Amino acid sequence: MEAFLNGADGVAIISCREGECNFGDANMNTYKHVKFLRKLFEHIGISPDRIQQYFCAAAEVEKFVASVEDITKKVQALPPLPKRKLTPN
Amino acid sequence: MDSEGSITWEYLKNVADTLNSYRVRALIDAKDEIINAGRYSEDQYYSILFKMFDEELLKYSLFEFLKTQPIANIEILKEFSQKNSLDIKKVYSLLELLRSENLIKIEEVYDEIEAQGEETPSKLVFRDFKIEVYREDISLVKSIYEPVEIIFDSNICSGCGTCAGVCPVNCLNIYNGFGQIDKDKCIRCGICYYVCPRSYLPVKLMNMYQDNASKIKEYTNIGNFIEVYSARTKVKEISEVCQDGGIASTCLYYLFDNQKIDFALGAKMSNTIWRPEPLLLQNKKDIIQTAGTKYVNNPTLRILNEFNGSNHSVAVVGVPCIMQSLLKSEIYNIGIPSLNNVKYKIGIFCMESFSYQSLLKICEVLKIAINDIKKMDINKGKFFVYTNNGEESSVPIKEISHLAREDCEVCFDLTSESADISVGSIGSPSGWNTVIIRTETGKKLYESLIAKDLIESKPIEEVKPGLPMLQKIAGIKKNGCKKHINEKKEKNLRVPIY
Numbered sequence: 292m293e294a295f296l297n298g299a300d301g302v303a304i305i306s307c308r309e310g311e312c313n314f315g316d317a318n319m320n321t322y323k324h325v326k327f328l329r330k331l332f333e334h335i336g337i338s339p340d341r342i343q344q345y346f347c348a349a350a351e352v353e354k355f356v357a358s359v360e361d362i363t364k365k366v367q368a369l370p371p372l373p374k375r376k377l378t379p380n
Numbered sequence: 381m382d383s384e385g386s387i388t389w390e391y392l393k394n395v396a397d398t399l400n401s402y403r404v405r406a407l408i409d410a411k412d413e414i415i416n417a418g419r420y421s422e423d424q425y426y427s428i429l430f431k432m433f434d435e436e437l438l439k440y441s442l443f444e445f446l447k448t449q450p451i452a453n454i455e456i457l458k459e460f461s462q463k464n465s466l467d468i469k470k471v472y473s474l475l476e477l478l479r480s481e482n483l484i485k486i487e488e489v490y491d492e493i494e495a496q497g498e499e500t501p502s503k504l505v506f507r508d509f510k511i512e513v514y515r516e517d518i519s520l521v522k523s524i525y526e527p528v529e530i531i532f533d534s535n536i537c538s539g540c541g542t543c544a545g546v547c548p549v550n551c552l553n554i555y556n557g558f559g560q561i562d563k564d565k566c567i568r569c570g571i572c573y574y575v576c577p578r579s580y581l582p583v584k585l586m587n588m589y590q591d592n593a594s595k596i597k598e599y600t601n602i603g604n605f606i607e608v609y610s611a612r613t614k615v616k617e618i619s620e621v622c623q624d625g626g627i628a629s630t631c632l633y634y635l636f637d638n639q640k641i642d643f644a645l646g647a648k649m650s651n652t653i654w655r656p657e658p659l660l661l662q663n664k665k666d667i668i669q670t671a672g673t674k675y676v677n678n679p680t681l682r683i684l685n686e687f688n689g690s691n692h693s694v695a696v697v698g699v700p701c702i703m704q705s706l707l708k709s710e711i712y713n714i715g716i717p718s719l720n721n722v723k724y725k726i727g728i729f730c731m732e733s734f735s736y737q738s739l740l741k742i743c744e745v746l747k748i749a750i751n752d753i754k755k756m757d758i759n760k761g762k763f764f765v766y767t768n769n770g771e772e773s774s775v776p777i778k779e780i781s782h783l784a785r786e787d788c789e790v791c792f793d794l795t796s797e798s799a800d801i802s803v804g805s806i807g808s809p810s811g812w813n814t815v816i817i818r819t820e821t822g823k824k825l826y827e828s829l830i831a832k833d834l835i836e837s838k839p840i841e842e843v844k845p846g847l848p849m850l851q852k853i854a855g856i857k858k859n860g861c862k863k864h865i866n867e868k869k870e871k872n873l874r875v876p877i878y
Contacts, residue, residue: 295392327408334430335395335437337384373389 298374301366304344305358311348340365394444398437403570407432410567417549419685424717431715442474443483452511473585473711480580480877485512528572528579532559534874535786536578538701541658541679543572546716554679557735557785574712577704580877586707586798590818601854602816603797606823608847609815610808611837621671624805625813628697629671630834631726631825635695636664641724643687644695646670647678653751655736658683675756677733677785681705684718695724700793703727707798724821727796729804731758731857738783745780746773789864790876794854801825807850808843814850
């Protein structure tokens, strides 16, 4: 959510494939949270396409590029989210 | 919120803060535990979670809104309610929640109306709130919700069983009037604390909800009500087994007979005689098992989870603490399916209850074996026991009141002020019930009982000792409660936040 508050219109989380995480099952834990957030976004009226998790190994360059392109395309189709109004000083 | 267009940055900020709320967090993280416990289905889990989320979001929005105002008073609350198209009562309930979490301080400002002659003495009239916001940044406040364990440990648990009935991982139990918690299973979601009538109870707000068509606007010792009657049942099966007038049983009889309810909750005698246990009544034959007063505490709402399915209609018969807890969860609705199924609240009068052990002690005092007792009754300041051989013995209440549950000392409510309809014996002659009708639901129910010719009814004014007696005894309970709460406060012990 911090990213959205700081002006992001979409968030892509790119993690290792299932079972390949360096930190146990952190990638799958994150997946649970992302799944919840997508449900929550739908509930409060924000498009769930704004947050997405992709799984790809460190060597899968094409997949990484495809993931980034995918989310960019999805988010570009949506209107920008409101930004924080900066107060002078 | 329908489209992304109406979303503001402030709204997103509130969403982020709400996601950090411990209460929401605990539910998100414990999804697997909750589903595996088998109480709630995945759909029900999400509906509880999102309902909880919405409530927390509203609460934080109100907090942020109050923070931006130079003076926070009742006008500001009205403005907030219009802006979000919320009922003003709802806003007030959020306010009470913030107060009980120590995020804000509310001061009430009163106007004094001067005395005009002897008949109208001076009185205070409510004018405004003065709300003070304690902390600036809500994201720095990590509100952690204690499990109801702290209520058990401080001897103020009413033993109503609500916590055990709603716990999503089934880690609570109430046995013998005392709560038990399985700490390894507990996910610290705080739902139990949220529904508990002894954690915090917004009494003024509850009176507001109950104050619908009430003729008597002044605060009385028996709460808000529409009408009071004295009545007794005409149903033969019930009149043979009932305590006094049998009205509570007759209500269930009517509701089952006319397919108004699918289930009812009540208390029946367990295999150990005079130790009651909760019973889910499925049809009118079950009523006979529940008739008659049991003076031992019974955690009726412990079995709430037995009708978690959707679209049931349920009636609950219970003592004041059970009714308080039901009304509280109506006000702070977090979408627990079983609580949403409760359609009728039938309250009974309760002065205090005993634990099973102290009932055994009373039997010792009376020199009677507990298995010989046929009926018990509290009447005219004495505790009566009738045995199977037809003998009668009694002991003055004063001599045994020290045996009553300590936890019941902090209760102020004699007449189930939060119920739809309250039934008891005080104020009516022997064999009759005093019936207090409090809400439209209760009124309709009572009118149907008369229309179906199930009861005999007369206005309370026509019977002795009548309302003055009830008011007096309710006053005794209220004063006793005040005294005990002050005693506990002096000793720095935890008391319920009323």
